[in-house]
Amino acid sequence: MRAREMPHPLCCISIDCPGLGARSPAPDNPTPDPDGAGEGPSSAAVAGILCKWTNIGKGWRYRWFSLQSGVLSYSKIRRGDPPLVPEGSGGVRLIGRTAALFSQAAAASATACRKPRKPVRVVHLKNDVSISTEKLRDRMQAEGLDKSLIEDCERIMNSEFSEYHRQLKLRYEEHLNSISTFHQQLEEIDVEDLATSEGQLQLTKYDYSSSGHEKYNEYSTTESSDDVEKQELDELSDEDELSFFDTNECFGDSAITCASKVTASNDFDRISVMEDNHFDSKIMDVESQLEYQNMLLHIRWRKKLPDPIEKEKSVSLWSMIKDNVGKDLTRVCLPVYFNEPLSSLQKCFEDLEYSYLLDQAYEYGKKGNSLMRILNVAAFAVSGYSSSDGRLCKPFNPLLGETYEADYPEKGVRFFAEKVSHHPMLIACHCEGRGWKFWGDSNLRSKFWGQSIQLDPVGVLTLEFDDGEIFQWSKVTTTIYNLILGKVYCNHHGTMNILGNQQYSCKLKFKEQSLLDRNPRQVQGFVEDIKGTKVATLLGKWDHSMYYSLSDKILKSKGSVLTENSALLWKRNKPPIDPTRYNLTSFAITLNELTSELTEKLPPTDSRLRPDQRYLENGEYEKANAEKLRLENRQRMSRKLQENGWKPRWFRRDSEHETFHYIGGYWEAREKNKWEDCMDIFGEFPNDAMVVP
Structure with a gap:
């Protein structure tokens, strides 16, 4: 089924819960497709929750969308039902940000979601860093470097990442403060x-x-x-x-x-x-x-x-x-x-x-x-x-x-x-x-x-x-x-x-x-x-x-x-x-x-x-x-x-x-x-x- 072309930006929803992430294999170790299509680019699937126009009365509603092998399909989201992740795909990429409607269903089906989690973007960023570190470790081991040297390199990278994250946070706060100050100055000028x-x-x-x-x-x-x-x-x-x-x-x-x-x-x-x-x-x-x-x-x-x-x-x-x-x-x-x-x-x-x-x-x-x-x-x-x-x-x-x-x-x-x-x-x-x-x-x-x-x-x-x-x-x-x-x-x-x-x-x-x-x-x-x-x-x-x-x-x-x-x-x-x-x-x-x-x-x-x-x-x-x-x-x-x-x-x-x-x-x-x-x-x-x- 082809999705209707929407006139405004799509509202995308991601699932960062470990219970759902388990369905998606790690990027470094893709699960082979049983049909043998895992090596082609079309075997990778993209899934997530988008806003779809229904009618004038209901307007935009959340739907679970899945794109695999050039076929775009969607289905309704019911409370308590798990997402329909395409089976047999070489890898599923989840897009968007978490929606309140689906996060409740995801939390009910995944026990690992009971603990407080850090912000989604920070978790994804740290996952990328860990993946990069693992690739670097494999490369350095292949070069025959010492284990202690490899651990020092990983420690340096983690510290640099922490400093980079701190600098970004400070700049973000400065940006908010400057906007607030600008608004206050405009309030004082009442022509x-x-x-x-x-x-x-x-x-x-x-x-x-x-x-x-x-x-x-x-x-x-x-x-x-x-x-x-x-x-x-x-x-x-x-x-x-x-x-x-x-x-x-x-x-x-x-x-x-x-x-x-x-x-x-x-x-x-x-x-x-x-x-x-x-x-x-x-x-x-x-x-x-x-x-x-x-x-x-x-x-x-x-x-x-x-x-x-x-x-x-x-x-x-x-x-x-x-x-x-x-x-x-x-x-x-x-x-x-x-x-x-x-x-x-x-x-x-x-x-x-x-x-x-x-x-x-x-x-x-x-x-x-x-x-x-x-x-x-x-x-x-x-x-x-x-x-x-x-x-x-x-x-x-x-x-x-x-x-x-x-x-x-x-x-x-x-x-x-x-x-x-x-x-x-x-x-x-x-x-x-x-x-x-x-x-x-x-x-x-x-x-x-x-x-x-x-x-x-x-x-x-x-x-x-x-x-x-x-x-x-x-x-x-x-x-x-x-x-x-x-x-x-x-x-x-x-x-x-x-x-x-x-x-x-x-x-x-x-x-x-x-x-x-x-x-x-x-x-x-x-x-x-x-x-x-x-x-x-x-x-x-x-x-x-x-x-x-x-x-x-x-x-x-x-x-x-x-x-x-x-x-x-x-x-x-x-x-x-x-x-x-x-x-x-x-x-x-x-x-x-x-x-x-x-x-x-x-x-x-x-x-x-x-x-x-x-x-x-x-x-x-x-x-x-x-x-x-x-x-x-x-x-x-x-x-x-x-x-x-x-x-x-x-x-x-x-x-x-x-x-x-x-x-x-x-x-x-x-x-x-x-x-x-x-x-x-x-x-x-x-x-x-x-x-x-």
Whole structure:
């Protein structure tokens, strides 16, 4: 039987046990073949255990192979059965290394294997030396040399062999030590953190020069937890635990020219460029630098949620269904145990955690590097999904007219969002950064499949840079599995098209997870120019990192290690030191932080002032459930309010594109603390509120 040709190196297995070696005669004294074929070269046999492909279900399996007289045969290996060594052969050569499957059977059939044995390769090497010594002894005796002289020669050879073995062992240990030292040195050089620091430190003067230090003191303390540790901005760029030793991280201007080869020198060049840019007078003058450094001393974000006041009660979906049997489904209120202390408005801003990628994209565009600009935009579009990993609870559904603001001076972003429609539920947002603006509205269409629910986002996200370049894309489908039984988890899948109005566009494919998939959560795509030519490829995982290669070859990934001269674009931040049961990221923990200074400046519609969400964060679950029921009863009146002509306060629908745009005025009203025209949506619902003038 002819063995099937295998596409990868064979896994060979040898039997060094004396019980099996007895079947194979010594090379110096071959056993004559009874058929008289022992003198020919074809009489020698080769036997051993190889891996043979069986089928898709079982894959590669061990089989005993024997090659004799040009005939290759194989058989299954059963526990306890001895190997089928060809009989009548002039000599059997055993190949490969010992396999766990067959070594147990060999040990059971050979009593000599009970004693501890030395490593296989050392035993074989010493056997070769003993054979060579025996041949030398015979030759020296034939020459008539003295016996004592022969023994001296053997002793010298054995000592030389021992010294040779010792030298090999030392060199092997030195080699391992050098590899370990090299890996440690690579861990210390984290160019990504330096690039992140650049994105956080390159502030323009208008970001922080108008309102002085009073603007930033409102974030310095928190009244929800007195014992929460404060986090310095210097700690925002800690080193990540994972390093890719075979991947060069390159963010320099020479990225275009290093398509075929990315070297470590680019990283150090990038460091010097970052230092020069940071202190460049065109970006930041001396006065602004001093003001910015003083600002850093005042901004401190919390690092964990407050300790819960009450002990959380266990709740299951079945008990909830049992308690609501016979009730109107439209009036069933889910307990807060299924929520996380964030609203959907705050979740929108959580997608901008890695906004430094857009800062880098803006800088690349100013230097004329449009390709690196769209690569950073693509990495930003993927990075927003990383926070969904392990998030099993749903955010609070905002009330009609509910808003959320986020002013992060150290990131250089100001974000604002408002719920502009209740049926269908629409959320509009607007964000301003360093040289760019980001806006969009979103809606979700859900499909329930019994054990899972599919969420299809509806809406377009728009990114516009100050130089006029615009990118637009839509989010991909999200599916949540095991809603009834099993561990709940989510996956993102579909195609994301990032369309640009100038030179480049990008297409990303979020791989759909399957039962047999060994590399889930993978994202793969490419960048093409206006002629349709692929100029770069991207590959990564939406919950970990993204890489690119400036070639049209598809990158290949095995686990989390990439090759093909790929360079790092984005990598997920480390999880918080004190994880919560909601699996919030360090950035998400800061989104609902409320201080006394900030309370005085917020409108009555801000999500931070929502009582049920605040009670849940503080661990007051009974109060949170009561407030959630009250607010949901009030929310049912919002549809009638919207039918009577209610309009959002800060956004207007564009009749041409059917999208909501920010009309301005919020931050000006915040400075003057003018919120007279804002309803107290979290208070008692007045009767005259149903009439809209």
